[in-house]
Amino acid sequence: MRLRTFSAPDMNAAMQMIRETLGSEAIIIASTRAASGKGVTVTAAAEQTDGQDTDRLPTLPDASMTQETVLDKIEAMLRFHSTQDHVVSQLLATAKMLALRGSSIRTDMTRLMAASFQYAPLPLDQDSYTLMLVGPPGTGKTMTVAKMASQAVMEKKKPVVITTDNKRAGGVEQLSAFTTILGLPLHIADNRGELWRLLKEHAPHSRILIDTGGVNPYNATDVRELAEYIKLDRSIEPVLVSAAGSDSAEADDMARTFLPMGVRRVLITRIDAARRYGSVLTAAYSGKFAFCHASNSSRIIGEFSTLNPALLTELLLRYQTPQKDIV
Amino acid sequence: MNARQAGNIIAIASGKGGVGKTWLAITLAHLIARTGRKVLLFDGDIGLANVDVQLGLTPEHDVSEMFYAKATLKDVITNYAPNFDIVAGRSGSGNLATLPEGMLTSLKEQLTQTARNYDFLFIDLGAGVEEHVRTLATIATRCIVVATDEPTSLTDAYAFIKLCATAKLVPAMDVVINQSASLKEGEKTYNSLHKACVNFLKLSLPCLGVIRKDGKVKESIKTQTSLITLAPHCTAATDAATIAIKLMQK
Numbered sequence: 001m002r003l004r005t006f007s008a009p010d011m012n013a014a015m016q017m018i019r020e021t022l023g024s025e026a027i028i029i030a031s032t033r034a035a036s037g038k039g040v041t042v043t044a045a046a047e048q049t050d051g052q053d054t055d056r057l058p059t060l061p062d063a064s065m066t067q068e069t070v071l072d073k074i075e076a077m078l079r080f081h082s083t084q085d086h087v088v089s090q091l092l093a094t095a096k097m098l099a100l101r102g103s104s105i106r107t108d109m110t111r112l113m114a115a116s117f118q119y120a121p122l123p124l125d126q127d128s129y130t131l132m133l134v135g136p137p138g139t140g141k142t143m144t145v146a147k148m149a150s151q152a153v154m155e156k157k158k159p160v161v162i163t164t165d166n167k168r169a170g171g172v173e174q175l176s177a178f179t180t181i182l183g184l185p186l187h188i189a190d191n192r193g194e195l196w197r198l199l200k201e202h203a204p205h206s207r208i209l210i211d212t213g214g215v216n217p218y219n220a221t222d223v224r225e226l227a228e229y230i231k232l233d234r235s236i237e238p239v240l241v242s243a244a245g246s247d248s249a250e251a252d253d254m255a256r257t258f259l260p261m262g263v264r265r266v267l268i269t270r271i272d273a274a275r276r277y278g279s280v281l282t283a284a285y286s287g288k289f290a291f292c293h294a295s296n297s298s299r300i301i302g303e304f305s306t307l308n309p310a311l312l313t314e315l316l317l318r319y320q321t322p323q324k325d326i327v
Numbered sequence: 328m329n330a331r332q333a334g335n336i337i338a339i340a341s342g343k344g345g346v347g348k349t350w351l352a353i354t355l356a357h358l359i360a361r362t363g364r365k366v367l368l369f370d371g372d373i374g375l376a377n378v379d380v381q382l383g384l385t386p387e388h389d390v391s392e393m394f395y396a397k398a399t400l401k402d403v404i405t406n407y408a409p410n411f412d413i414v415a416g417r418s419g420s421g422n423l424a425t426l427p428e429g430m431l432t433s434l435k436e437q438l439t440q441t442a443r444n445y446d447f448l449f450i451d452l453g454a455g456v457e458e459h460v461r462t463l464a465t466i467a468t469r470c471i472v473v474a475t476d477e478p479t480s481l482t483d484a485y486a487f488i489k490l491c492a493t494a495k496l497v498p499a500m501d502v503v504i505n506q507s508a509s510l511k512e513g514e515k516t517y518n519s520l521h522k523a524c525v526n527f528l529k530l531s532l533p534c535l536g537v538i539r540k541d542g543k544v545k546e547s548i549k550t551q552t553s554l555i556t557l558a559p560h561c562t563a564a565t566d567a568a569t570i571a572i573k574l575m576q577k
């Protein structure tokens with residue numbers, strides 16, 4: 001690879017220089033506006049490639065090519081994502097109401113997603129909050145707590161990390177390894193009394209992150225126990241952690257389990273490890289949850305992307321643009 | 328569970344020298360060792376050994392005894408801190424390319440064997456992209472490529488990635504941006520490298536993290552102390568901690 005940095009009065013001039021020096025195959029890998037405000041600095045790279053296509057994701061036929069109307073296109077897409085039937089019909093009804101024009105599927109979907117779901121990022125930049133991460137086993141609650149804690153520590157803020165996950169083998173161990181690395185104490189609350197005491201000790205001027213054990217949505221005892229933890233203090237906000245790519249019928253059941261516990265927001269994990277997001281739509285719809293963030297298992301900068309209609313649309317359209325790394 | 332089964336044999340590479348490869352290997356190894364996991368750090372830059380120098384050690388044994396005194400890998404392990412063992416190289420002992428015949432194969436076999444006794448094995452590869460540098464990466468389950476925002480570092484990191492990717496040397500590769508002015512600048516640097524890899528190699532390497540420039544790092548190297556001992560809560564240590572967390576995530 002050849003790498004060259006060019007300074008030019010404007011982008012066109014820079015492009016000209018790049019083509020002349022590195023050839024038409026060169027790509028721009030970075031560009032900045034000059035500090036003075038006049039001109040640009042562009043870094044370009046070029047390489048001889050043999051043009052071979054390495055393993056890309058399977059590309060599906062573009063729905064816009066095969067379907068006639070906007071509604072058909074949208075339905076085809078929702079079906080591809082195996083969204084639950086009742087959610088599909090509701091979204092289509094909303095789409096009809098919005099009288100979408102079909103200028104582009106991206107614009108239409110963004111409008112539909114904006115109209116159909118709520119979006120409310122978590123108050124992670126504020127000085128005090130009490131977030132309890134809840135959900136079925138294995139959705140990434142502990143990792144989410146670890147990521148939120150490390151984000152706070154990187155911003156020179158010391159969060160209070162608590163776990164109630166004392167039943168699962170290694171539940172405490174996994175999180176304590178992370179807090180040890182971050183130089184934070186890990187508080188273990190074995191019962192409601194201890195959680196209450198910890199909350200009184202640290203609230204109301206702290207960022208409190210509470211990890212919980214996975215709840216089997218079909219086990220009444222599990223569900224009741226978690227509900228009692230949540231009810232302990234009004235400052236506790238339970239946030240549902242849901243992994244992308246799960247079965248949408250299961251996601252439906254799960255949402256109905258967590259809704260009565262006072263869950264208002266859902267955080268989606270592992271969005272890079274899935275290409276079908278029907279379960280995500282179904283969970284948010286059935287639980288009337290607002291989307292807060294999405295996390296990607298392989299990224300550490302900008303740990304959590306804020307989920308908004310545009311990002312959600314990009315995810316839904318991603319199967320058509322396999323090379324793109326969205327979040 | 329051991330390092331081999333768990334996919335925790337981690338090679339650290341950079342192409343260009345002086346970007347903080349050895350420092351990163353030491354820091355990550357030390358952070359993880361502090362959580363109670365057993366960690367071995369192997370100085371793969373055999374002839375220009377740095378690990379012992381950075382840690383201020385005068386190891387009783389070093390890897391050269393394996394080549395010239397019939398020692399086994401187990402014999403040349405030095406303990407540095409609780410759960411944290413190292414195998415030092417020896418400066419001036421020649422590089423992997425000049426080893427006696429059969430020695431390299433034996434070294435790789437013994438490393439893979441020894442990894443069974445540890446939760447993590449870090450291999451600090453030498454600088455350069457030549458075959459003898461890359462050869463140790465073949466036993467790794469993951470390779471971290473370290474780069475800075477200097478153009479030479481980017482092109483060298485790219486060259487290393489390209490050679491490893493075309494030969495499919497390691498199952499997984501990630502990028503760490505070191506000595507960055509800010510997290511945002513680091514992300515930009517990563518994006519540059521990422522764009523080149525995606526466009527030219529059709530390869531998307533995840534960014535494992537960005538480490539910000541921090542005077543404490545220089546201080547720790549000058550005083551020959553691990554940063555985790557000297558300043559466990561400084562900016563660079565915190566940034567490294569988020570990377571260590573990623574590595575331990577399973």
